[in-house]
Amino acid sequence: MIRATWVLLEGASDVAAVRALRAGRGVAPADEPCELIDMGGATNVRRYLGLAAEQRALPRVIGLCDEREAHYFARGVAAHSVALGIDVEVTVEELPRLGFQICRRDLEDELMRALGVDGTLAVLDEVELRTTFEGFTRQLVWRGRPVRDQLRRFVGTTSGRKELLAGAMAAALADESIPAPLAGLLASMERLSDVSV
Known part of the structure; x- marks a missing residue:
């Protein structure tokens, strides 16, 4: 059993x-x-x-x-x-x-570090959130900040986005x-x- x-x-x-x-x-x-x-x-x-x-x-x-x-x-x-x-x-x-x-x-930080900034941005493209992210980065409080910090904040700003992106980022990882x-x-x-x- x-x-x-x-x-x-x-x-x-x-x-x-x-x-x-x-x-x-x-x-x-x-x-x-x-x-x-x-x-x-x-x-x-x-x-x-x-x-x-x-x-x-x-x-x-x-x-x-x-x-x-x-x-x-x-x-x-x-x-x-x-x-x-x-x-x-x-x-x-x-x-x-x-x-x-x-x-x-x-978890999200682990996934973003594994993918890198370019890999994380590619995931945003895949789930059609890149344009939304670019709008977010133009907000005065986030303008000019490191992209990784912007990505971390963006992941958690809207209900359901964290879950969607965690799954998509995990799916994008190579096994190694x-x-x-x-x-x-x-x-x-x-x-x-x-x-x-």
């Missing part, structure tokens, strides 16, 4: 990025053996870990977080470590070894360019999908 695997993700943009990366490896959303859970924010991680610990058939639990939110994950995992079968002291530094990967700054936290999460998902109880 294969145990369920829960992948705890901070929000919809994280789910979109992981789905896109899995699709790039031939796993369609309908065939995804892991449950991608949008927690609606990192502060909810303790609640979801508690739900996992209450399951009759205990799922394997892994996840992804931003570095500024990692302390929430560490505290949540520590609070439920016995129920989850974790027998090490849980610290932020220990999280990746426990299956909880940490994005430097945040996938940032380490995402590569680590994908490796855990692949390994746990094939592990029996």
Whole structure:
């Protein structure tokens, strides 16, 4: 019997990025053996870990977080470590070894660094947001700022844009360019999908 695997993700943009990366490896959303859970924010991680610990058939639990939110994950995992079968002291530094990967700054920053400015702009072309972005850069407050800073701000200014662009940026990555936290999460998902109880 294969145990369920829960992948705890901070929000919809994280789910979109992981789905896109899995699709790039031939796993369609309908065939995804892991449950991608949008927690609606990192502060909810303790609640979801508690739900996992209450399951009759205990799922394997892994996840992804931003570095500024990692302390929430560490505290949540520590609070439920016995129920989850974790027998090490849980610290932020220990999280990746426990299956909880940490994005430097945040997911979008990881994706933009991997793609570079030109690659990120190419994604904006692909999703037909380049003209909108150029209009955004002409706003007085953003005029003359570094393009990377403009891109970071642009990604989060409109509802739904962050999710759309996270998925599109992830889909645009070559396999060898996938940032380490995402590569680590994908490796855990692949390994746990094939592990029996």
